[in-house]
Amino acid sequence: MLFMAEMEVRLPADMPAGEADEIKAREKAYSQELQRDGRWRHIWRVAGRYANVSIFDVGSVDELHDLLSGLPLFPYMDIRVTALAGHPSAIAEGPNAPENREKERGS
Amino acid sequence: MLFMAEMEVRLPADMPAGEADEIKAREKAYSQELQRDGRWRHIWRVAGRYANVSIFDVGSVDELHDLLSGLPLFPYMDIRVTALAGHPSAIAEGPNAPENREKERGS
Amino acid sequence: MLFMAEMEVRLPADMPAGEADEIKAREKAYSQELQRDGRWRHIWRVAGRYANVSIFDVGSVDELHDLLSGLPLFPYMDIRVTALAGHPSAIAEGPNAPENREKERGS
Amino acid sequence: MLFMAEMEVRLPADMPAGEADEIKAREKAYSQELQRDGRWRHIWRVAGRYANVSIFDVGSVDELHDLLSGLPLFPYMDIRVTALAGHPSAIAEGPNAPENREKERGS
Amino acid sequence: MLFMAEMEVRLPADMPAGEADEIKAREKAYSQELQRDGRWRHIWRVAGRYANVSIFDVGSVDELHDLLSGLPLFPYMDIRVTALAGHPSAIAEGPNAPENREKERGS
Amino acid sequence: MLFMAEMEVRLPADMPAGEADEIKAREKAYSQELQRDGRWRHIWRVAGRYANVSIFDVGSVDELHDLLSGLPLFPYMDIRVTALAGHPSAIAEGPNAPENREKERGS
Amino acid sequence: MLFMAEMEVRLPADMPAGEADEIKAREKAYSQELQRDGRWRHIWRVAGRYANVSIFDVGSVDELHDLLSGLPLFPYMDIRVTALAGHPSAIAEGPNAPENREKERGS
Amino acid sequence: MLFMAEMEVRLPADMPAGEADEIKAREKAYSQELQRDGRWRHIWRVAGRYANVSIFDVGSVDELHDLLSGLPLFPYMDIRVTALAGHPSAIAEGPNAPENREKERGS
Amino acid sequence: MLFMAEMEVRLPADMPAGEADEIKAREKAYSQELQRDGRWRHIWRVAGRYANVSIFDVGSVDELHDLLSGLPLFPYMDIRVTALAGHPSAIAEGPNAPENREKERGS
Amino acid sequence: MLFMAEMEVRLPADMPAGEADEIKAREKAYSQELQRDGRWRHIWRVAGRYANVSIFDVGSVDELHDLLSGLPLFPYMDIRVTALAGHPSAIAEGPNAPENREKERGS
Known part of the structure; x- marks a missing residue:
């Protein structure tokens, strides 16, 4: 099951x-470690910000x-979670399709 | 090069x-078609909304x-684009790492 | 698994x-029907608005x-979904505690 | 009488x-203690945030x-209160129906 | 029990x-009618807007x-409700003090 | 002449x-003191917040x-002022009607 | 007594x-007419918008x-009113000082 | 040429x-000094706030x-600038009309 | 003198x-025409939106x-204007420096 | 390829x-240095703010x-990035047209 987490980090000056x-x-x-076990599927840096978009x-x-609450930076983070469902247009054979997710989870 | 596009669709009632x-x-x-040629890398449905998160x-x-402007639904869409850079924590062998992106683009 | 859905309804005038x-x-x-099968756990009216808070x-x-997308009013709704985890303070024997949820789902 | 309270906690760094x-x-x-006496009916953790949704x-x-103002964490909280009325679709025999609320308040 | 209701009216052009x-x-x-029976305690016009603040x-x-939902203009209203508690500074003998509210409710 | 003042207090931690x-x-x-002389007509506590609504x-x-700027807590307050006019629906004999306001100002 | 009114006009397409x-x-x-009798003290066009700032x-x-509610365009306006007090730095002899306002109101 | 500057001051506690x-x-x-030389045309206090509206x-x-950046309080200010054009309804002989502005600038 | 104008276009469906x-x-x-005479210095398309950023x-x-108000699309535009001053870091010989602006305006 | 970066600077008091x-x-x-090598194409000061608009x-x-993350002030900045595409109205011979950009980048 997929969730997007948009994380902004603000460390005390x-x-x-x-x-x-x-x-x-x-x-x-x-x-x-979470990326290797497949639970942290994607992590990208938001250009220009100390922030990331993760799946x-x-x-x-x-x-x-x-x-998320176990993240060492959690106390300094503002996190917005969006629940993601499968999209009716998602093509089967792409990295996106449900049946491929298991394969791609580092199995 | 990766961009996130968050798209809300509002068709006239x-x-x-x-x-x-x-x-x-x-x-x-x-x-x-764009998913097959690898340019539309991911598309997920935002739970509860006629909206998607795409990479x-x-x-x-x-x-x-x-x-984006070629999308048939474009006239009825509110799209927010976020430029995504590589994240320093992204692990090399995952689907996320730069060098794997070319492989995964269906080449 | 629990999700809050805050739904505002705007029917065309x-x-x-x-x-x-x-x-x-x-x-x-x-x-x-969904309330009877336990999936629509709670529905409350937001005082003063054509809106509800549902769990x-x-x-x-x-x-x-x-x-949610199957709701007859879905085309006229603005829905905000919040993913809810168990709270560390939730007391075991209350309606809230995880182990009671299965019981309460009318199973 | 039901109220939703959405509480964000920010402790000084x-x-x-x-x-x-x-x-x-x-x-x-x-x-x-308030959960046991039935006045704090529900408490759920908002995924990814030091926040809760309570009824x-x-x-x-x-x-x-x-x-609320008696909460030990009150000085570090941002609380949004929403007054909740009964919903016309709420089914009688569910946990939601008015007449069951008295029963469920720990009587 | 007091509630503030801030009402904006938008009639179709x-x-x-x-x-x-x-x-x-x-x-x-x-x-x-509600003012006479004391339930609509105050109604003021927001200067410059087709809106009111009511108690x-x-x-x-x-x-x-x-x-509120029985208001003839309800379908054209955006209403924000705020639950109001007694204030510790409220002076006893003023119109505000709890014990005077019964008196002032047109009894 | 009536003004609503919505005051949020944030004392340094x-x-x-x-x-x-x-x-x-x-x-x-x-x-x-201001309530006694009638200039601070109403003060209510916003449920769940260190805030008040005052008239x-x-x-x-x-x-x-x-x-307002003379309030001892003024340096720690965020105050929003709304100018209030008489409402055409306000009933004459209620506490709200203009002619009663003079009476009620403790004259 | 001075009030700023920021007015946005949206005529139906x-x-x-x-x-x-x-x-x-x-x-x-x-x-x-209101400018001539001094009550509409200033009116400026917000560059790039069908909007004005008026005093x-x-x-x-x-x-x-x-x-304001008598404005012919009122039904198509969104008006934000700000109550303005005299500023302690306002110099006496300028157009701004209280004692000059009477003179400038065309009296 | 006229600009509105809305200034909020927040001094460290x-x-x-x-x-x-x-x-x-x-x-x-x-x-x-700037008021005397006519460049700071107006300064009003926003009622209830440590803020001003200036022209x-x-x-x-x-x-x-x-x-603006030369203001001693500049490091503690949040300033919003709005460019103001002449308004087509502005009457010639008022303080507002372009030709009177030169006169009023303390010349 | 430079101004940024951010323009969103919404044509009736x-x-x-x-x-x-x-x-x-x-x-x-x-x-x-305005670009040729140098007054419309830059126009860029905001990726993913029917909007532009212009200088x-x-x-x-x-x-x-x-x-701006003469734009044929003006009635369907939402325009936000930002007044731009010279930046102390702007290098003299670049396209940005004041003295080059006259040259670049096609004079 | 062009990006707008809107940067607000807040240094600790x-x-x-x-x-x-x-x-x-x-x-x-x-x-x-970046302006000289053409990558920092434009930098303008937002009037009234410790902020800039850069291309x-x-x-x-x-x-x-x-x-951006290499900026010495980066830890004290709030940066908003907007991806800019070529605009269909951009005239060829202006500073804006794609083919002139290479020339102007000091190549």
């Missing part, structure tokens, strides 16, 4: 650089919230 | 059903605008 | 009363979208 | 973790405000 | 003047919604 | 409790601004 | 040109609303 | 009173920006 | 195609408004 | 003047994001 880098490193590791493929809303 | 169905059929064909992979902004 | 009543009757029947309990986002 | 945990513990106890069943607006 | 005047006359009569004193949210 | 209580005490005294009856805009 | 010109002519005459000098809010 | 007063004094002197009469946008 | 094409042809000719170089706000 | 000046100096040098001419969205 007075956060020491070292602390910020450490959190960002943990965030990157956390994200890459999650999870089994439930609870699982989605656990993933 | 007094449009005859037949005319609406005809435009939707052309829209579906138009979309599926386009195009060579220029002009190409993007030509595709 | 020039819609004949008879036609409006007919659609509303179908809407009511449609809603009550759906469904198995997937696709199912949610099918239910 | 520089609040010591211990202090935050202590307030959250008091908040949880406060909420669970209160109270005797007056004053009672509602006393409950 | 092509509504015949006679029809508009007839609805407005019914609206005025409807409002004045209702009702026994429940359902009663409030019945009153 | 790190303001010592004693200082806050002291300002609030001065605010209450200031408000109650002022003053002789000029300058007088209104002097009253 | 299908209004016959003749009818529009006739209303605009009445609007111009109406406005110029009114009136004796009461009721008078302001009567003037 | 922890700015020492002395520092604030000093800046305000410089701001007042700065403003009054500037300058020779270019660059001149306008230099004046 | 029921406007005959021929009429729309005729207006668009006049709009194109009107625009190209005008005019002698006064009145001239700007005359140009 | 308590940043020492020296630190601010140092960052601004680096920002100016950074910007001017970038880059080869990809990634390049755009690298340029």
Whole structure:
């Protein structure tokens, strides 16, 4: 099941650089692990902003919230979640079609 | 190069059903052709709305605008475009990484 | 899995009363059937508006979208969907706790 | 009488973790007591946000405000209240119907 | 129990003047009856707009919604309801204090 | 002449409790004095928020601004002023009618 | 007493040109009469919009609303009113100072 | 050439009173000098807010920006500029008409 | 003097195609003439929308408004004007620097 | 390929003047270098705000994001990016026409 999460990050201006880098490193590791297991399907940088558009493929809303609220940067994030259904125009054989999602989830 | 397009469709309430169905059929064909050639990378339905979130992979902004303004439903659409850059956390071997995008564009 | 749907209805001012009543009757029947099978868990009227706040309990986002887009009033609705996870403070024995939801879905 | 309260929590970035945990513990106890006596009818977590959607069943607006302003996290909350009336489509025998509300309030 | 209702009226531009005047006359009569029985406590015109700010004193949210949705102009109105509690600074002997409200309700 | 003032209060999170209580005490005294002399006609608490809706009856805009900017909490307030005219539906004998306002101003 | 009124005009697209010109002519005459008697103190065109910023000098809010709601274009206008007080920095001898306003009102 | 500037001032809550007063004094002197030379044509206080509506009469946008960015309070201001053209209804002999503006600029 | 104008066009859904094409042809000719004389300095299409971002170089706000309100599509446009000053970082020899603007205006 | 970037700068109120000046100096040098190599095509100051409107001419969205996120002031900026396509009305021989862009990029 797919959800879009649009995440804006605002770190406090007075956060020491070292602390910020450490959190960002943990965030990157956390994200890459979820990308490898296929639940974090896509992550793109919004041009010009410390923000991303991500697509999650999870089994439930609870699982989605656990993933998002577990982000190291979560306390500094404004996240907007949009529930995504399959689109009637989505072509079967593309990366988008339901039956291909399982294949693409890193299986 | 990736762009997100969030499209809301508002057909006039007094449009005859037949005319609406005809435009939707052309829209579906138009979309599926672009999905097959890889430029319309993803299309998802926003749950509860006559709206979609789409990801386009195009060579220029002009190409993007030509595709969007060529949509049969374009006169009835409110479209918001977001330019997407690669994200530093995107893992190389996923569907997301730059080098895989060419492969996935149906080449 | 729970989703909140906030629905505003705007019927065209020039819609004949008879036609409006007919659609509303179908809407009511449609809603009550879903309430009986437990998927439309709650429906409340927003005081002062032709709008409601509803809570759906469904198995997937696709199912949610099918239910919402199948509403007879859907073409005249502006719907905002919010994905709801379980809350850490929710008490077990209340109507809210996950394990009671199955019971309450009329199963 | 039902009211929806949508609560966003923003704790100061520089609040010591211990202090935050202590307030959250008091908040949880406060909420669970109200859930047990039936006045805090529902509480759900908004996926991806430190926010909740709650439904209160109270005797007056004053009672509602006393409950909300008594929340330990109140000083750090942005709360939007929506007054909810019974919906004409609400089925009698569901958890939603007026006559069942009394039963469900922990009687 | 007090509720503020902020009402904006937008009549269709092509509504015949006679029809508009007839609805407005019914609206005025409807409002004045509720003012006499004390439930419509205050009604003020927002300077420069076809809008009003009203204060209702009702026994429940359902009663409030019945009153508002019964307004002849309701189909052409955008109404925002705010639930009002007693204010800790409200002086006892003023028109505002709870105990005076009963007196002032035209009893 | 009537004006609605919608006031949201946001005290700095790190303001010592004693200082806050002291300002609030001065605010209450200031408000109650104006209520007694009839210029602060109504004050209601917005349910769920540290905010109020107030109705002022003053002789000029300058007088209104002097009253509002003199509030001890003014530096921490976001105030929205709406100019209120008499409403054509307002019934003569109610608390609302112009001729009663002079009486009710504690004359 | 000064009020700013920001007025946006939206005429129905299908209004016959003749009818529009006739209303605009009445609007111009109406406005110029109020400018001559000093109550419509200033009227400026917002560059690029069918909108104006106006400053009114009136004796009461009721008078302001009567003037605005009497505008021939009123049914097609969205008007935002801002109550203006004297500014502590306003220099005495300028057109702005209170004591000069009487002189400038053509008295 | 006329521009409206709507200025909201937000001083940091922890700015020492002395520092604030000093800046305000410089701001007042700065403003009054520009009022005397006619470039700061009008300044009004927005009732209930630490904000003003001002009308500037300058020779270019660059001149306008230099004046505004030179305000002592500029770092604490949110300023919205609206370019104002002459209005076709503006009467010749009023303070508003173009030909009178030169006269009124304190020449 | 430079102004940015952001223009959104919304043609009535029921406007005959021929009429729309005729207006668009006049709009194109009107625009190209102003581009040739240098006053319409830049015009770009907003990707995905029937909208443009334009930069005008005019002698006064009145001239700007005359140009914009003279657009054949003006009745169907929503235009937002932003006054642009020279930027302190603008390099002298670029197309941006003031002294080059005269050259580039085709003088 | 063209992108508009609208940048608002908000420096922390308590940043020492020296630190601010140092960052601004680096920002100016950074910007001017990009202007010289033609990628930062235009930069204008928004009158009355610490903000600019810029036009970038880059080869990809990634390049755009690298340029913007490399700005010394980036951590204190709110940037809104709009993708710009060629406009069908753009005249060939103007600075705007595609074929002239290469020439003007200092190639």
